[in-house]
Amino acid sequence: MLYAQTTAEAKRRLFRERLATGELLRFPGAFNPLSARLIEQKGFEGVYISGAVLSADLGLPDIGLTTLTEVAGRGKQIARMTDLPAIIDADTGFGEPMNVARTIQELEDAGLAGAHIEDQVNPKRCGHLDGKSVVDEATALKRIRAGVDARRDSNFLIMARTDIRATEPGDSGLALAADRAKALVDAGADAIFPEAMRTLEEFEAIRKAVDVPILANMTEFGKSELFSSEQLASVGVNIVIWPVSMLRISxxxxxxxxxxxxxxxxxxxxxxxxxxxxxxxxxxxxxxxxxxxxxxxxxxxxx
Known part of the structure; x- marks a missing residue:
């Protein structure tokens, strides 16, 4: 009755334990609290809360217009409705490193199991659009270090998303993504979200570059082919999200x-x-x- 019976702390701990097994965890995107409950009922391992969906829910494009208060509030409404762990899109952390620190604590208080912080220039844009710009490496690392230093529950997953792959064509962009992923892990990131990978081989290259879990974004109409869960598992991906799919279908x-x-x-x-x-x-x-x-x-x- 009412909300989930599992506490936020327990959800984070159980999520970390399952993530450590190396299996592929499936996180469909919830567009409201009721859809999160349906995701659980259908037997998935987690719930994803997309920044693009939160923006669209407000009738806004995904270009960094939402606020921390809006994101944390909606995240809380969704996360509390399911016993599954929920990962939320925290964009660029809503400001400078101190803002990132506050963002992580707000999302902890909202009951989320984890969040990802990206390395785009603010205002950001959808990860599968052209013309993205990323910050320099020092700025990207400061964001992650700020989040790691601020969290109070060590099981809260801080994931680093990098959009640098799209800034250079061909192998050079992939090499940049691998190098930045390594640096983000050294800065304390618990997992890596390499955005806009185009092939299974590119996901595999990131898998080989770091020793933390990696996430694949299977959004429709984007840069990546829509690989199956089995294909992604075969190259070592640990989490797969379908961020906007349920909203699009609905x-x-x-x-x-x-x-x-x-x-x-x-x-x-x-x-x-x-x-x-x-x-x-x-x-x-x-x-x-x-x-x-x-x-x-x-x-x-x-x-």
């Missing part, structure tokens, strides 16, 4: 339903595509509320 379905209302005037033909009321009530755990107060739940839903 918005696509919503658009088609609105077209149906315009064209037909009702949604009778769409009933088979909808989540049934009974399934929604099961996901909400309505019956547990009945145990608490029979006046809340005193009816049955017919299928």
């Amino acid at each position: 918005m696509g379905a919503t658009g088609r339903a609105l077209d149906e209302l315009n064209n037909v005037g009702h949604l009778t033909g769409k009933l088979g595509e909808m989540q049934h009321r009974a399934d929604l009530y099961e996901l909400l755990d309505y019956e547990s509320y009945n145990s608490f107060d029979t006046n809340v739940f005193n009816f049955e839903v017919e299928r």
